Amino acid sequence: MKTINNHYILYIFRFILFRVNPFYLHLFYFLSLAFLGSLALSLLTPRVPSFNLRFIDSLYISASALTVSGLGTVEMEVLSNTQLVVIALLMLAGGEVFVSMLAFPFTTIRYKYNKWNHNKVEVELQSIESGSPVIITASDDSEIDELKYSSMKSLSYVVFSYHVIANFIGSISILVYIVLVKSSREVLKRKGLRVSTFCVFVAISSFANGGFIPTNENMAIFKSNSGLLLIVILLVLMGNTLFPLFLRFSIWVLKGLTKRAEFEYMLGRPEQVGFRHLLPKRENGPVAVFVLGLIALQVVLLCGLEWRSDALSGLNGYRKIVVALFEGVNSRHAGESAVDFSVVSAAALVLYIAAMFLPAYTCFLPSGGEKKGGMDKQRNRKGRRRAIEILYLSHLSYIVIFVIIVCIIERKKMRDDPVNFSLLNVIFEVTSAYGNVGFSVSYSCARRLNTGSACVDKAYGFSGWWSDLGKLMIVFVMLFGRVKRFTMNGGKAWRLA
Secondary structure, eight states: OHHHHHHHHHHHHHHHHHTSOHHHHHHHHHHHHHHHHHHHHHHSOOSSTTOOOOHHHHHHHHHHHHTTOOOOSSOGGGSOHHHHHHHHHHHHHHSHHHHHHTTHHHHHHHHHHHHHHHHHHHHHHHHHHHSSOOOOOHHHHTTSOHHHHHHHHHHHHHHHHHHHHHHHHHHHHHHHHHHHOHHHHHHHHHHTOOHHHHHHHHHHHHHTTOOOOSSTTTTGGGTTOHHHHHHHHHHHHHHTTTHHHHHHHHHHHHHHHHOOHHHHHHHHOGGGTTOTTSOOHHHHHHHHHHHHHHHHHHHHHHHHHHTTSGGGTTOOHHHHHHHHHHHHHHTTTTOOOSSOGGGSOHHHHHHHHHHHHSOTTOOOOOOOHHHHHHHHHHHHHTTHHHHHHTTSOOHHHHHHHHHHHHHHHTHHHHHHOTTTTOHHHHHHHHHHHHTTOOOOOOOOGGGOSOOSSOOOOOSSOGGGGSOHHHHHHHHHHHHHHHTGGGGTTTTTTOOOO
């Protein structure tokens, strides 16, 4: 009986390892954790006893934290310390670096199994041809590329250490800043937030590009604390758009210190270790240039349009530049905000929408004909899978579809409250959810044209004012956006002529 059970377990493991599409594994991972996170948030008691956290809001917050989207439907300061810990853990589990680490056991085991199975087949063929059994010797084992396997394992340790060290140093850096700077410490004291929880929460959120901050105002209440903003900027870049550069630099340092062949192999043949964040050397430069160039463009536009406006009011020149830099960095998937987007000009909002839409490693990199031909040949081998992929819509098409659906769901509010529920605000919110960013235009009762019903301003995102069906739609958009990398080839079958 035990042998039969072990056989079924082995069969299931092999089925998951070799037959299940990674898309379904990712989808199951995010759906299950989002549901468990919503249950945990619902069962825990908020800090404000009179506040009732509805299940739709707990599901929304859980999905938003896990998909590192950073959109909320309740004020963060009503949540208890334990609920903040749950949100931090969800962001930790949903961060891109952490999720990418989960693939290492699968890739290493699959590689080892394939090599072992390949050697076994070769030995059996030799036995059949010679008419006598062939004994496996050390020379047969040498056919397995141990250097590649060892490099894959070493890379998993490097990424894990990188993740732990970045979060630890980030937490300590924020703690040191708060201890040294009285104004930031007084903010936490006034709001009744634990310093330790705040430091760890912000470090995890920034590195995972989660977008959540324990204060109602997000980072706007710290817009005068330029040092804190700069610490967060570095964590955001290390955890997403410039992660390949920091990872490659870490491996280069380790190679110089240890002289191990595994690190030389990773740097020289990154495509062989099967980690998509370790980009080839020729691609790192264009990625960095695009990231820094887009950030610079956003800084120039925001400063040029909003230098004397309410968005940057009360700040000196240096702090205005740091805030503009902070927004530019966070527009690429992090979503922490130090300004009120409801008072930002439409031109700047459109640029932020474009930045939120673009994937993390967007760059201009002309490909050579030989490499392109090899890729086309490899794709042709996929057959049916390739035929299905080309039927996917483009990512811009998904945005359009989601905006249309939201406009249908919220059509009554768009008609009765056209200033708050403007089309630009809806597009901004949907794009933020799809890009897993977290930027949101605030809702203001003062901007309502119909003042017949009671209204109280709340310090949470625009979608927090939507109907329950609209919130569920945004939950779907956030989850879909988190796994959108599996549909990157979508829309290529469409020819516009």
